[in-house]
Amino acid sequence: MKTRHLKETLREWRHDFHQYPELGFDEHRTSARVAELLKSFGIEIHEGFGKTGVVGVLQRGNSTASIALRADMDALPIDEKNEFRYRSKTENVMHACGHDGHTSMLLGAAKHLAESGDFNGRVVFIFQPNEEHGFGAAAMLDDGLFDQHPVDAVYGMHNIPNMALGEFATRAGPITASEALFEIEISAQGGHAALPHMGVDAIIVGSEVVSALQTIVSRKLNPGLNGVVSVTEFITDGGRNVLPGNAVLRGDARALTPDINATIEARMRQIVEGVCLAHGVVGNVSYETAFPPTINDSDSTSKAVAAAKKLLGNKAVSGECEPKLFSEDFAHMAAATPGCYVLMGNGTSGSHSRPLHSADYDFNDELLTVGSSYWVELVEQELNVEL
Numbered sequence: 001m002k003t004r005h006l007k008e009t010l011r012e013w014r015h016d017f018h019q020y021p022e023l024g025f026d027e028h029r030t031s032a033r034v035a036e037l038l039k040s041f042g043i044e045i046h047e048g049f050g051k052t053g054v055v056g057v058l059q060r061g062n063s064t065a066s067i068a069l070r071a072d073m074d075a076l077p078i079d080e081k082n083e084f085r086y087r088s089k090t091e092n093v094m095h096a097c098g099h100d101g102h103t104s105m106l107l108g109a110a111k112h113l114a115e116s117g118d119f120n121g122r123v124v125f126i127f128q129p130n131e132e133h134g135f136g137a138a139a140m141l142d143d144g145l146f147d148q149h150p151v152d153a154v155y156g157m158h159n160i161p162n163m164a165l166g167e168f169a170t171r172a173g174p175i176t177a178s179e180a181l182f183e184i185e186i187s188a189q190g191g192h193a194a195l196p197h198m199g200v201d202a203i204i205v206g207s208e209v210v211s212a213l214q215t216i217v218s219r220k221l222n223p224g225l226n227g228v229v230s231v232t233e234f235i236t237d238g239g240r241n242v243l244p245g246n247a248v249l250r251g252d253a254r255a256l257t258p259d260i261n262a263t264i265e266a267r268m269r270q271i272v273e274g275v276c277l278a279h280g281v282v283g284n285v286s287y288e289t290a291f292p293p294t295i296n297d298s299d300s301t302s303k304a305v306a307a308a309k310k311l312l313g314n315k316a317v318s319g320e321c322e323p324k325l326f327s328e329d330f331a332h333m334a335a336a337t338p339g340c341y342v343l344m345g346n347g348t349s350g351s352h353s354r355p356l357h358s359a360d361y362d363f364n365d366e367l368l369t370v371g372s373s374y375w376v377e378l379v380e381q382e383l384n385v386e387l
Helices: 004-019 028-040 099-116 136-142 202-220 258-279 298-312 330-336 366-382
Strands: 044-049 053-060 066-072 121-128 154-160 173-176 178-187 227-236 246-255 282-291 294-296 339-345
Touching: 004 028, 004 099, 004 366, 028 044, 028 053, 028 099, 028 121, 053 099, 053 136, 066 099, 066 330, 066 366, 099 121, 099 154, 099 366, 121 136, 136 330, 154 330, 154 366, 178 202, 178 258, 202 227, 202 246, 202 258, 227 258, 246 258, 258 282, 294 298, 294 330, 294 339, 298 339, 298 366, 330 339, 339 366
Parallel strands: 066 121, 066 154, 154 339
Antiparallel strands: 044 053, 053 121, 173 294, 178 246, 178 282, 227 246
Protein backbone atom coordinates (compact mmCIF):
# COMPACT_ATOMS: atom_id res chain seq x y z
CA MET A 1 0.00 0.00 0.00
CA LYS A 2 1.39 3.35 -1.05
CA THR A 3 0.39 5.15 2.17
CA ARG A 4 1.26 2.40 4.66
CA HIS A 5 3.88 4.68 6.22
CA LEU A 6 1.06 7.07 7.18
CA LYS A 7 -1.02 4.47 9.02
CA GLU A 8 -0.68 5.92 12.52
CA THR A 9 -1.00 9.50 11.30
CA LEU A 10 -4.21 8.63 9.45
CA ARG A 11 -5.58 6.94 12.57
CA GLU A 12 -4.81 10.01 14.69
CA TRP A 13 -6.56 12.32 12.24
CA ARG A 14 -9.58 10.06 11.99
CA HIS A 15 -9.98 9.70 15.76
CA ASP A 16 -9.70 13.46 16.19
CA PHE A 17 -12.42 14.10 13.60
CA HIS A 18 -14.56 11.39 15.21
CA GLN A 19 -14.37 13.01 18.64
CA TYR A 20 -15.46 16.38 17.34
CA PRO A 21 -18.24 15.74 14.79
CA GLU A 22 -20.10 18.63 13.20
CA LEU A 23 -23.38 18.78 11.31
CA GLY A 24 -23.85 20.05 7.76
CA PHE A 25 -22.67 23.64 7.09
CA ASP A 26 -21.42 23.76 10.69
CA GLU A 27 -18.12 21.97 10.00
CA HIS A 28 -16.03 24.93 11.14
CA ARG A 29 -13.50 23.04 13.26
CA THR A 30 -13.24 20.25 10.70
CA SER A 31 -12.74 22.67 7.80
CA ALA A 32 -10.12 24.64 9.70
CA ARG A 33 -8.21 21.45 10.51
CA VAL A 34 -8.39 20.27 6.90
CA ALA A 35 -7.13 23.63 5.62
CA GLU A 36 -4.35 23.66 8.22
CA LEU A 37 -3.13 20.21 7.21
CA LEU A 38 -3.31 20.90 3.46
CA LYS A 39 -1.31 24.07 3.95
CA SER A 40 1.30 22.15 5.96
CA PHE A 41 1.67 19.76 3.01
CA GLY A 42 2.45 22.72 0.74
CA ILE A 43 -0.88 22.51 -1.08
CA GLU A 44 -2.68 25.63 -2.32
CA ILE A 45 -5.94 26.01 -0.41
CA HIS A 46 -9.25 27.76 -1.08
CA GLU A 47 -11.77 28.03 1.75
CA GLY A 48 -15.43 28.98 1.93
CA PHE A 49 -16.72 26.98 -1.05
CA GLY A 50 -20.31 26.06 -0.18
CA LYS A 51 -19.98 27.88 3.19
CA THR A 52 -17.61 25.46 4.94
CA GLY A 53 -16.09 23.54 2.02
CA VAL A 54 -12.34 23.43 1.41
CA VAL A 55 -10.52 22.92 -1.89
CA GLY A 56 -6.84 22.03 -2.22
CA VAL A 57 -4.93 22.30 -5.50
CA LEU A 58 -1.66 20.50 -6.23
CA GLN A 59 0.12 21.08 -9.55
CA ARG A 60 3.15 19.08 -10.66
CA GLY A 61 4.89 19.29 -14.02
CA ASN A 62 3.56 21.05 -17.09
CA SER A 63 0.58 18.89 -18.08
CA THR A 64 -2.88 20.39 -18.30
CA ALA A 65 -4.48 17.04 -17.36
CA SER A 66 -6.48 17.21 -14.13
CA ILE A 67 -8.42 15.07 -11.69
CA ALA A 68 -10.61 15.85 -8.66
CA LEU A 69 -11.05 13.69 -5.58
CA ARG A 70 -13.92 14.38 -3.20
CA ALA A 71 -14.53 13.55 0.47
CA ASP A 72 -17.50 14.51 2.65
CA MET A 73 -17.00 15.99 6.15
CA ASP A 74 -20.35 16.24 7.96
CA ALA A 75 -21.72 14.06 10.76
CA LEU A 76 -25.24 13.03 11.81
CA PRO A 77 -27.62 14.01 14.67
CA ILE A 78 -27.20 10.65 16.42
CA ASP A 79 -26.16 9.95 20.03
CA GLU A 80 -23.22 7.57 19.85
CA LYS A 81 -23.45 4.23 21.70
CA ASN A 82 -19.83 3.17 21.18
CA GLU A 83 -17.66 3.26 24.30
CA PHE A 84 -14.15 3.43 22.82
CA ARG A 85 -11.82 6.22 23.94
CA TYR A 86 -12.33 8.36 20.82
CA ARG A 87 -16.14 8.35 20.92
CA SER A 88 -17.94 11.59 20.13
CA LYS A 89 -17.55 14.37 22.68
CA THR A 90 -20.59 16.18 21.28
CA GLU A 91 -23.96 15.08 22.62
CA ASN A 92 -26.36 13.78 19.96
CA VAL A 93 -23.86 14.20 17.12
CA MET A 94 -21.62 11.45 15.72
CA HIS A 95 -19.82 10.27 12.62
CA ALA A 96 -22.20 7.40 11.90
CA CYS A 97 -21.53 7.29 8.16
CA GLY A 98 -17.72 7.27 8.02
CA HIS A 99 -17.14 10.80 6.77
CA ASP A 100 -14.37 11.11 9.37
CA GLY A 101 -12.64 8.27 7.55
CA HIS A 102 -13.34 9.66 4.08
CA THR A 103 -11.80 13.01 5.08
CA SER A 104 -8.75 11.33 6.63
CA MET A 105 -8.18 9.11 3.57
CA LEU A 106 -8.20 12.09 1.23
CA LEU A 107 -5.84 13.99 3.51
CA GLY A 108 -3.51 10.99 3.51
CA ALA A 109 -3.52 10.89 -0.28
CA ALA A 110 -2.89 14.63 -0.42
CA LYS A 111 0.08 14.35 1.94
CA HIS A 112 1.64 11.46 0.00
CA LEU A 113 1.10 13.08 -3.39
CA ALA A 114 2.52 16.39 -2.18
CA GLU A 115 5.61 14.76 -0.74
CA SER A 116 6.41 12.01 -3.24
CA GLY A 117 3.65 11.69 -5.84
CA ASP A 118 4.74 10.51 -9.27
CA PHE A 119 2.43 12.42 -11.59
CA ASN A 120 2.27 15.25 -14.07
CA GLY A 121 -0.79 17.47 -13.92
CA ARG A 122 -3.20 18.97 -11.43
CA VAL A 123 -5.03 17.32 -8.54
CA VAL A 124 -8.00 19.07 -6.94
CA PHE A 125 -8.87 17.82 -3.45
CA ILE A 126 -12.51 18.59 -2.56
CA PHE A 127 -13.63 18.49 1.08
CA GLN A 128 -17.39 18.88 0.93
CA PRO A 129 -19.81 19.97 3.66
CA ASN A 130 -23.39 18.86 4.21
CA GLU A 131 -23.63 15.66 2.21
CA GLU A 132 -26.25 14.10 4.49
CA HIS A 133 -28.98 16.60 3.60
CA GLY A 134 -27.96 16.85 -0.05
CA PHE A 135 -27.05 20.53 -0.03
CA GLY A 136 -23.25 20.63 0.11
CA ALA A 137 -22.26 19.61 -3.42
CA ALA A 138 -24.74 21.99 -5.03
CA ALA A 139 -23.56 24.79 -2.74
CA MET A 140 -19.93 24.25 -3.79
CA LEU A 141 -20.92 24.16 -7.46
CA ASP A 142 -22.98 27.34 -7.04
CA ASP A 143 -19.88 29.00 -5.61
CA GLY A 144 -18.00 28.16 -8.82
CA LEU A 145 -16.15 24.99 -7.85
CA PHE A 146 -15.62 23.65 -11.37
CA ASP A 147 -15.65 27.10 -12.96
CA GLN A 148 -12.63 28.10 -10.92
CA HIS A 149 -11.09 24.64 -10.78
CA PRO A 150 -12.13 22.76 -13.95
CA VAL A 151 -11.14 19.09 -14.08
CA ASP A 152 -11.23 16.23 -16.57
CA ALA A 153 -13.04 13.96 -14.09
CA VAL A 154 -14.17 13.83 -10.47
CA TYR A 155 -14.19 10.77 -8.20
CA GLY A 156 -15.94 10.05 -4.92
CA MET A 157 -15.74 7.13 -2.48
CA HIS A 158 -17.86 5.60 0.29
CA ASN A 159 -17.19 2.81 2.75
CA ILE A 160 -19.68 -0.07 2.87
CA PRO A 161 -20.23 -2.06 6.09
CA ASN A 162 -20.51 -5.85 5.73
CA MET A 163 -18.36 -5.73 2.61
CA ALA A 164 -14.94 -7.30 3.16
CA LEU A 165 -12.01 -5.01 3.82
CA GLY A 166 -9.99 -4.59 0.64
CA GLU A 167 -12.92 -5.24 -1.69
CA PHE A 168 -13.90 -2.62 -4.26
CA ALA A 169 -17.08 -2.15 -6.29
CA THR A 170 -18.52 0.25 -8.81
CA ARG A 171 -20.43 0.25 -12.09
CA ALA A 172 -20.99 2.40 -15.15
CA GLY A 173 -24.37 4.15 -15.27
CA PRO A 174 -26.65 4.57 -12.23
CA ILE A 175 -24.92 3.53 -9.00
CA THR A 176 -27.03 5.28 -6.34
CA ALA A 177 -30.66 6.34 -6.43
CA SER A 178 -32.46 9.63 -6.34
CA GLU A 179 -34.34 10.47 -3.17
CA ALA A 180 -37.66 12.28 -3.25
CA LEU A 181 -39.54 13.38 -0.14
CA PHE A 182 -43.32 13.42 -0.46
CA GLU A 183 -46.19 14.71 1.65
CA ILE A 184 -49.84 13.87 1.03
CA GLU A 185 -52.54 15.94 2.73
CA ILE A 186 -56.04 14.46 2.96
CA SER A 187 -58.92 16.76 3.90
CA ALA A 188 -61.99 14.69 4.78
CA GLN A 189 -64.82 15.10 7.31
CA GLY A 190 -64.27 14.12 10.92
CA GLY A 191 -66.97 13.10 13.36
CA HIS A 192 -68.01 10.89 16.24
CA ALA A 193 -66.47 7.40 16.33
CA ALA A 194 -69.94 5.95 16.96
CA LEU A 195 -71.43 7.70 13.94
CA PRO A 196 -68.98 7.03 11.08
CA HIS A 197 -71.69 7.32 8.41
CA MET A 198 -72.01 11.03 9.12
CA GLY A 199 -68.46 11.87 8.05
CA VAL A 200 -65.57 10.59 5.96
CA ASP A 201 -62.85 8.98 8.07
CA ALA A 202 -59.43 10.30 6.96
CA ILE A 203 -57.77 7.15 8.32
CA ILE A 204 -59.74 4.95 5.91
CA VAL A 205 -58.87 7.18 2.97
CA GLY A 206 -55.24 7.40 4.02
CA SER A 207 -54.97 3.65 4.50
CA GLU A 208 -56.27 3.04 0.99
CA VAL A 209 -53.69 5.52 -0.33
CA VAL A 210 -50.87 3.75 1.54
CA SER A 211 -51.88 0.38 0.11
CA ALA A 212 -52.35 1.73 -3.41
CA LEU A 213 -48.94 3.44 -3.39
CA GLN A 214 -47.30 0.01 -3.16
CA THR A 215 -48.67 -0.82 -6.62
CA ILE A 216 -46.44 1.87 -8.16
CA VAL A 217 -43.35 -0.32 -7.89
CA SER A 218 -45.09 -3.69 -8.22
CA ARG A 219 -47.43 -2.82 -11.09
CA LYS A 220 -46.57 0.54 -12.63
CA LEU A 221 -42.81 0.18 -13.18
CA ASN A 222 -40.98 -2.15 -15.54
CA PRO A 223 -40.00 -5.15 -13.31
CA GLY A 224 -36.43 -4.80 -14.57
CA LEU A 225 -36.17 -1.30 -13.12
CA ASN A 226 -35.67 -0.48 -9.46
CA GLY A 227 -37.70 1.85 -7.32
CA VAL A 228 -38.85 2.21 -3.72
CA VAL A 229 -41.88 4.00 -2.28
CA SER A 230 -42.05 4.08 1.53
CA VAL A 231 -44.65 5.82 3.68
CA THR A 232 -42.83 6.68 6.91
CA GLU A 233 -45.36 8.88 8.75
CA PHE A 234 -49.16 8.78 9.13
CA ILE A 235 -50.49 11.70 11.19
CA THR A 236 -54.16 12.52 11.90
CA ASP A 237 -56.16 14.88 14.08
CA GLY A 238 -58.29 12.06 15.49
CA GLY A 239 -58.77 11.26 19.17
CA ARG A 240 -60.16 8.59 21.52
CA ASN A 241 -63.69 8.83 20.16
CA VAL A 242 -63.09 11.27 17.33
CA LEU A 243 -62.77 10.18 13.72
CA PRO A 244 -60.10 12.32 12.07
CA GLY A 245 -61.04 14.75 9.35
CA ASN A 246 -57.47 15.36 8.27
CA ALA A 247 -54.48 13.14 7.64
CA VAL A 248 -50.90 13.76 6.53
CA LEU A 249 -48.80 11.01 4.99
CA ARG A 250 -45.08 11.55 4.55
CA GLY A 251 -42.50 9.32 2.99
CA ASP A 252 -39.54 8.66 0.78
CA ALA A 253 -39.20 7.48 -2.82
CA ARG A 254 -36.05 6.16 -4.55
CA ALA A 255 -35.27 5.71 -8.24
CA LEU A 256 -32.21 4.99 -10.35
CA THR A 257 -33.06 7.30 -13.25
CA PRO A 258 -34.87 10.63 -13.59
CA ASP A 259 -37.50 8.92 -15.78
CA ILE A 260 -38.35 6.39 -13.07
CA ASN A 261 -38.54 9.16 -10.50
CA ALA A 262 -40.91 11.12 -12.76
CA THR A 263 -43.07 8.01 -13.23
CA ILE A 264 -43.30 7.47 -9.47
CA GLU A 265 -44.39 11.08 -8.96
CA ALA A 266 -46.98 10.96 -11.74
CA ARG A 267 -48.48 7.67 -10.53
CA MET A 268 -48.56 8.91 -6.94
CA ARG A 269 -50.54 11.98 -7.95
CA GLN A 270 -52.98 9.81 -9.95
CA ILE A 271 -53.51 7.41 -7.04
CA VAL A 272 -54.13 10.14 -4.48
CA GLU A 273 -56.52 11.96 -6.81
CA GLY A 274 -58.41 8.75 -7.62
CA VAL A 275 -58.76 7.45 -4.05
CA CYS A 276 -59.81 10.84 -2.72
CA LEU A 277 -62.30 11.32 -5.57
CA ALA A 278 -63.87 7.96 -4.76
CA HIS A 279 -64.47 9.13 -1.18
CA GLY A 280 -65.52 12.64 -2.10
CA VAL A 281 -62.62 14.29 -0.29
CA VAL A 282 -59.63 16.43 -1.26
CA GLY A 283 -56.03 15.25 -1.50
CA ASN A 284 -52.89 17.25 -2.24
CA VAL A 285 -49.40 15.93 -3.05
CA SER A 286 -46.05 17.64 -2.51
CA TYR A 287 -43.14 15.79 -4.15
CA GLU A 288 -39.60 17.20 -3.86
CA THR A 289 -36.51 15.47 -5.27
CA ALA A 290 -33.72 16.12 -2.77
CA PHE A 291 -31.02 13.97 -4.40
CA PRO A 292 -30.73 13.12 -8.10
CA PRO A 293 -29.40 9.66 -9.01
CA THR A 294 -25.63 9.28 -9.23
CA ILE A 295 -24.71 8.35 -12.81
CA ASN A 296 -21.16 7.08 -13.34
CA ASP A 297 -19.45 8.03 -16.59
CA SER A 298 -18.37 4.85 -18.42
CA ASP A 299 -14.85 6.04 -19.27
CA SER A 300 -14.22 7.30 -15.73
CA THR A 301 -15.54 4.02 -14.35
CA SER A 302 -13.14 2.00 -16.51
CA LYS A 303 -10.26 4.08 -15.17
CA ALA A 304 -11.45 3.67 -11.58
CA VAL A 305 -11.64 -0.11 -11.98
CA ALA A 306 -8.20 -0.30 -13.61
CA ALA A 307 -6.59 1.52 -10.68
CA ALA A 308 -8.38 -0.70 -8.16
CA LYS A 309 -7.26 -3.89 -9.91
CA LYS A 310 -3.65 -2.73 -9.93
CA LEU A 311 -3.77 -1.95 -6.22
CA LEU A 312 -6.03 -4.71 -4.89
CA GLY A 313 -5.92 -7.49 -7.52
CA ASN A 314 -8.60 -8.62 -9.95
CA LYS A 315 -10.45 -10.89 -7.50
CA ALA A 316 -11.12 -8.06 -5.05
CA VAL A 317 -12.64 -5.75 -7.66
CA SER A 318 -16.12 -5.66 -9.16
CA GLY A 319 -16.76 -3.28 -12.02
CA GLU A 320 -20.38 -4.40 -12.47
CA CYS A 321 -21.88 -4.28 -8.98
CA GLU A 322 -25.60 -3.95 -8.39
CA PRO A 323 -26.79 -0.33 -8.04
CA LYS A 324 -27.59 0.85 -4.53
CA LEU A 325 -30.90 2.38 -3.55
CA PHE A 326 -29.39 4.82 -1.05
CA SER A 327 -28.71 8.36 -2.25
CA GLU A 328 -25.54 10.40 -2.54
CA ASP A 329 -24.88 14.12 -2.85
CA PHE A 330 -21.92 13.36 -5.14
CA ALA A 331 -24.56 13.02 -7.86
CA HIS A 332 -24.48 16.79 -8.40
CA MET A 333 -20.73 16.75 -9.08
CA ALA A 334 -20.98 13.73 -11.39
CA ALA A 335 -23.66 15.59 -13.34
CA ALA A 336 -21.48 18.70 -13.65
CA THR A 337 -18.38 16.92 -14.99
CA PRO A 338 -17.57 13.28 -15.90
CA GLY A 339 -17.17 11.26 -12.74
CA CYS A 340 -17.27 7.95 -10.91
CA TYR A 341 -18.43 6.99 -7.43
CA VAL A 342 -16.81 3.91 -5.90
CA LEU A 343 -17.47 1.67 -2.90
CA MET A 344 -14.89 0.06 -0.60
CA GLY A 345 -15.44 -2.60 2.06
CA ASN A 346 -15.46 -1.48 5.70
CA GLY A 347 -15.29 -5.01 7.13
CA THR A 348 -17.65 -7.78 8.15
CA SER A 349 -17.48 -7.91 11.94
CA GLY A 350 -18.15 -5.78 15.00
CA SER A 351 -18.88 -2.07 14.66
CA HIS A 352 -17.42 -2.12 11.15
CA SER A 353 -20.34 -4.25 9.96
CA ARG A 354 -23.09 -2.20 11.59
CA PRO A 355 -25.38 -0.36 9.15
CA LEU A 356 -24.50 3.17 8.16
CA HIS A 357 -26.33 5.72 10.34
CA SER A 358 -26.37 3.30 13.30
CA ALA A 359 -25.41 4.59 16.75
CA ASP A 360 -22.92 1.70 17.15
CA TYR A 361 -21.28 1.94 13.70
CA ASP A 362 -17.62 2.85 13.33
CA PHE A 363 -15.29 3.41 10.39
CA ASN A 364 -12.58 0.77 10.04
CA ASP A 365 -9.11 2.22 10.64
CA GLU A 366 -7.61 -0.53 8.47
CA LEU A 367 -9.44 0.99 5.51
CA LEU A 368 -7.55 4.27 5.90
CA THR A 369 -4.41 3.07 4.15
CA VAL A 370 -6.38 1.09 1.57
CA GLY A 371 -8.56 4.03 0.58
CA SER A 372 -5.81 6.64 0.59
CA SER A 373 -3.53 4.31 -1.40
CA TYR A 374 -6.32 3.88 -3.93
CA TRP A 375 -6.58 7.64 -4.40
CA VAL A 376 -2.81 7.83 -4.97
CA GLU A 377 -2.95 4.94 -7.45
CA LEU A 378 -5.76 6.58 -9.39
CA VAL A 379 -3.99 9.95 -9.59
CA GLU A 380 -0.68 8.46 -10.69
CA GLN A 381 -2.46 6.32 -13.29
CA GLU A 382 -4.50 9.17 -14.76
CA LEU A 383 -1.79 11.81 -14.62
CA ASN A 384 0.94 9.50 -15.85
CA VAL A 385 2.20 11.83 -18.57
CA GLU A 386 5.82 12.44 -19.56
CA LEU A 387 7.20 15.65 -18.06
